[in-house]
Amino acid sequence: MELWSALPPVEIEDEVIESEIHISAGEGKKFEAKNIKLNADIHCDGELAFENSVIVYNGYGNKSRIIMGENTSLTMSHCTFVGMNKENQTDDLEIFFIKGDNSDSRLIICRSEVQVLEGPKRKSLCY
DSSP states (O other), rough: OOTGGGGGOOEEEEEEEEOOEEETTTTEEEEEEEEEOOOOEESSSSSSEESOOOEEEEEOOOOEEEEEOOTTTEEEEEEEEEEOOOSSSOOOOOOOSEEEOOOOEEEEEESOEEEEESSOOOSSBBB
C-alpha cells in the first residue's frame, strides 16, 4: 500500500493575493491547502511556508513574485507552481518567481512541480 493513498483528500480553498504582503524578521506565515492566485509580491524577511497548495503567478502582466531578504526561510512542500508567462515575456532577469538577495537564506522545495501554461518556459524558478 502506498503511503499517499492512505491519506484523506485535502480540501483546497481559493485565495487571491491582491496587495503586497510583507513578513517581518521573526515572523512567519503559512499557506496550507490553498489554490493561490498571486497578483502581488510577497516580501519575506522571516519565515514563509506553502504546503499542499497550487500557486498561479505571472499572469496577465503581473510580476507577482516572492522576494527573500536576509536570513529568511522559504519552504514549499507538495505544491504545484503554475507560471502563466502571458504578456510579452523576455529574458529580462527581473522576471522571476523567487529571488534571494542573501546567501544566508534557505529555500526548501519538497515534492513540488512547476508548470508553464503559456509562453516561453523559464530556465529556472529562482533567481
